[in-house]
Amino acid sequence: MRAPERAPAAPPAAEDPAGGAAIVTRGLTKRFRGGQVAVDGLDLTVPAGSVFGFLGPNGSGKTTTIRMLLGLVAPTGGTHELLGLPLARALPAVGAVVEGPAFYPYLSGSANLLRFDAANPAASGRDAARRVGRALERVGLSAAAGKRYRAYSLGMRQRLAIAAALLTPRRLLVLDEPTNGLDPQGTREVRALVKEIAGDGTTVFVSSHLLAEVEQMCTHAGIMSHGRLVAHGTLTELHAGRSARLRVETPDLAHAAGILASLGLADVRAAGEEVTAELGEHAPDRVNAELVRQGVAVRGLAVARPSLEEVFVGLTGEGFDVDG
Numbered sequence: 628m629r630a631p632e633r634a635p636a637a638p639p640a641a642e643d644p645a646g647g648a649a650i651v652t653r654g655l656t657k658r659f660r661g662g663q664v665a666v667d668g669l670d671l672t673v674p675a676g677s678v679f680g681f682l683g684p685n686g687s688g689k690t691t692t693i694r695m696l697l698g699l700v701a702p703t704g705g706t707h708e709l710l711g712l713p714l715a716r717a718l719p720a721v722g723a724v725v726e727g728p729a730f731y732p733y734l735s736g737s738a739n740l741l742r743f744d745a746a747n748p749a750a751s752g753r754d755a756a757r758r759v760g761r762a763l764e765r766v767g768l769s770a771a772a773g774k775r776y777r778a779y780s781l782g783m784r785q786r787l788a789i790a791a792a793l794l795t796p797r798r799l800l801v802l803d804e805p806t807n808g809l810d811p812q813g814t815r816e817v818r819a820l821v822k823e824i825a826g827d828g829t830t831v832f833v834s835s836h837l838l839a840e841v842e843q844m845c846t847h848a849g850i851m852s853h854g855r856l857v858a859h860g861t862l863t864e865l866h867a868g869r870s871a872r873l874r875v876e877t878p879d880l881a882h883a884a885g886i887l888a889s890l891g892l893a894d895v896r897a898a899g900e901e902v903t904a905e906l907g908e909h910a911p912d913r914v915n916a917e918l919v920r921q922g923v924a925v926r927g928l929a930v931a932r933p934s935l936e937e938v939f940v941g942l943t944g945e946g947f948d949v950d951g
């Protein structure tokens with residue numbers, strides 16, 4: 628899917644007072660007229676080069692934040708910078724797909740992109756076909772360039788929306804729930820495309836209410852709950868706060884549970900044919916050796932990293948009430 632001829636690099640970071648951050652917000656707040664605080668004092672730093680998953684259940688304030696970042700809605704408090712620049716100067720290097728652009732169903736993918744391109748006063752009309760060709764190639768739609776939009780699959784439609792955001796070189800791409808409403812195939816296509824775009828050095832800020840999606844696609848994440856950012860960092864950092872769990876498959880439940888407890892593992896639970904416990908600082912191979920030494924029939928042993936869902940529940944005390 629990768630284009631043999633690469634799009635030219637996005638404008639270089641001539642000045643970078645944000646110290647390599649693609650997005651910085653300080654106390655960013657949105658209180659709607661009725662008094663509803665949709666985003667509450669957001670302090671967020673998105674490192675340049677990251678794929679940043681902006682994660683939260685429906686209604687937690689993700690879209691409102693994105694709209695403020697892009698200048699589509701005015702904050703009622705706080706400040707933010709994109710690419711180390713005030714918004715107006717940064718925007719030419721920022722592509723975004725928020726609520727999906729409107730495409731004409733009876734026009735082809737390339738004709739639709741030509742219309743978008745024509746709306747950019749900074750782009751020269753002479754190069755339009757080349758820009759459109761390159762954007763289509765970048766999202767893997769060259770072969771379908773002449774096909775009518777209405778014949779596109781859901782994944783192709785979303786990729787065309789991303790192509791429209793990439794008609795000019797970008798250093799930051801902002802995507803609001805890009806896999807929402809897609810079928811599994813479309814979801815896979817869009818996730819692969821996001822990774823590919825990030826591989827070319829573009830920072831991608833992508834909102835999602837799907838925990839598994841963020842785990843698969845992102846290097847960093849911020850977790851929103853009721854308008855507040857409850858945690859952010861690399862995925863490793865987010866997982867680090869909670870201990871991995873050891874799972875031992877054995878018919879000798881009580882015996883195994885007793886040994887794990889005597890070794891000092893916390894929260895030992897036995898159910899079915901499995902004993903689980905918090906691994907803490909213990910080395911799993913040592914625990915295994917001790918179980919075997921004491922005569923436990925160990926049929927399987929695994930260490931499970933806590934899921935982002937467990938991280939979220941641990942931080943907020945609430946369930947993540949959507950499909951993950």
Ligand SMILES: Nc1ncnc2c1ncn2[C@@H]1O[C@H](COP(=O)(O)OP(=O)(O)OP(=O)(O)O)[C@@H](O)[C@H]1O
Nearest residue numbers: 659663664665683684685686687688689690691692
């Ligand atoms: N124009 C508005 N006026 C009043 N309240 C609003 C407005 N837009 C959003 N809200 C409220 O602000 C809160 C955050 O909404 P927002 O759309 O930012 O959340 P979200 O995390 O993007 O969720 P979703 O994925 O459902 O869009 C919600 O309670 C929503 O009802």
